[in-house]
Amino acid sequence: MSRLIIISNRVSRPSKTGNQGGLAVALSQALRESRGIWVGWSGEVTDNFTGHIGFAEYDGVKTATIDLEEQDVDEYYNGYANKTLWPLFHFRIDLAEYARDFEGGYNRVNKRFAETASPLIEPDDIIWVHDYHMIPLGQMLRDRGLKNRMGFFLHIPWPPTRLLVSLPHHTKLVSSLFAYDVVGFHTEEWLESFRHYVEKEMGGKVDGDFVTVGDRTIQAIACPIGINAQEFADAAVSEAANDMHAQVRASLQDRSLIVGVDRLDYSKGLEERFNGFSRFLKDHPEHHRQVVLTQIAPPSRGEVESYQQIRATLDSLAGRINGEYSDVDWTPIRYVNQGYPRDKLAGIYRAARIGLVTPLRDGMNLVAKEYVAAQDPEDPGVLVLSRFAGAAIQLRDALLINPYSSEEMSDAINRALAMPLDERKRRWRAMMNSVEQQDISWWRQTFTDRLTAAERPEEVADDAATVEPGAGAPAAG
Known part of the structure; x- marks a missing residue:
């Protein structure tokens, strides 16, 4: 072999x-x-x-x-x-x-x-x-x-x-x-x-x-x-996940949790996500005190200036939104700059009524699949997913949105919170089938x-694998 x-x-x-x-x-x-x-x-x-x-x-x-x-x-x-x-x-x-x-x-x-x-x-x-x-x-x-x-x-x-x-x-x-x-x-x-x-x-x-x-x-x-769908589903009911689930639910005081988990990166659409959630709070005052957005965003590539800028922007946005909408016993955004082990993350996913995965552009996005795999089959949450994530091709039963539109994000959050159990189960089952089959x-x-x-090359000359620019047509660069 x-x-x-x-x-x-x-x-x-x-x-x-x-x-x-x-x-x-x-x-x-x-x-x-x-x-x-x-x-x-x-x-x-x-x-x-x-x-x-x-x-x-x-x-x-x-x-x-x-x-x-x-x-x-x-x-x-x-x-x-x-x-x-x-x-x-x-x-x-x-x-x-x-x-x-x-x-x-x-x-x-x-x-x-x-x-x-x-x-x-x-x-x-x-x-x-x-x-x-x-x-x-x-x-x-x-x-x-x-x-x-x-x-x-x-x-x-x-x-x-x-x-x-x-x-x-x-x-x-x-x-x-x-x-x-x-x-x-x-x-x-x-x-x-x-x-x-x-x-x-x-x-x-x-x-x-x-x-x-x-x-x-x-x-x-x-x-x-x-992802390893079965392993992640098992992790979501492990002791560590159950402890995290209980801790999160106790802190929410019966409020609905919206969760985002992303590396701190401008491609993840975090600024647009915060603005979309702010629009939701503006459009739907009836949900004030009833929902909490927890955004987990571990820092990355801190030496790169654009990453320093996105962190400063999010710090400012979270402060502004919380300042505008918070009450003495309710803070709408919990913004966390640290990572968690996968079993604890699975517990957080399972506790969330909505998974908010809204990158501006993503090759795949495995967080979307992890959120699906972590759900309780009898009471699953709703995935709100950017249509510009590679995962959107497979997870068509998510609520697909344009992350650049704060109105679409606001509408999707409202729809997810109101979605009846039968529809949540149907959508989750279809997505879980995809996650399990193409793991x-x-x-x-x-x-x-x-x-x-693939055929193994019998002979590779020094330049056999080199394709010269302009081979067949003019090429810039």
Whole structure:
């Protein structure tokens, strides 16, 4: 059996507390089954990069990590990954920063990952590279003579061509994806945007799942990620979840809970969510003192200025809304800047009458699926979901809204609070069926089956996987 080599920006080691995320759990399971290795950044900073690999093994999962220099973190992670690609791929071209140092650091760190991983890879290994931090890694591995089957999965949206062409050297970046054998996206929309770019900017051809530019053909597929639905449903009735559920319900004093759980990020639409809830309080004074919005938003990427700004904005908004509507024994918004273990989160989800998941743009959004899985089948809550989240394609029985419209959000909250039990059950059951059928194991197996079945290159010349800009049509960038 071929080993699976997973390469990602960060490595999630198995935890004795069992608080790994669903993606980490699924990938760890695949690594155990194949005797594979997870390669990535340790999260630590070193004065001078030496290429030293830190090996570890826990619960059958082997990891190999490297430390990066502070300059690497500034240019590769905080810079190109999170100041350039992240905003651009989330349609926020106004926030994207383009700097040669960022791009140089991004390529330098990817080369360091290639140099680290190459000696660990055996000829029959299958390589699975993850996310926007590592787009050019496959090409760099090919440059080192690797002929292995190699796949890439993008966990964030793929932007429309009209936005992507604003990226300097965009064609070079996209061309590097043709070093892989299978490239995966969460939704048909992101896949179609990729195909459109390849056809219009690179003169490529699309034939079903096969995309060809020059002499290189890859499979490009839509493969939506899921969660471990049964595990999360079980977590929602665990002792820790029940204790959290009881604590939350006691604090509410019979009020209805609306919950949002998001990393503190401008793509999550938190400012728009607060404004939508404020509009609801204005439109429906009969619900004053009857509802509480609890927004859990752990800080992230604090070194990036745009993240500092969103935190300051939300602090101000929460204060203003609470100042306008609070009473001596009621505060409408509970704004919490800390995270919780998954079992406690499951208890909070289960206590909530409404799950408010309203990103402005999201590759998938697993919080929406976790909220569904955590519900009591006999008295489920209602999911209010942005139509711009990848999850909206599967969870069509949520109340789908435009998160930019405070009126739509206000109407949806009011409708959810008034929704009769029979309708809540019907909607929940339909969504739960989707969450159970296309779960995390389905996603992992679907992608790796495609990758395993892909033809292994018999011979890869130094430039065989390199697609020259302009192959078939003029290309900018």
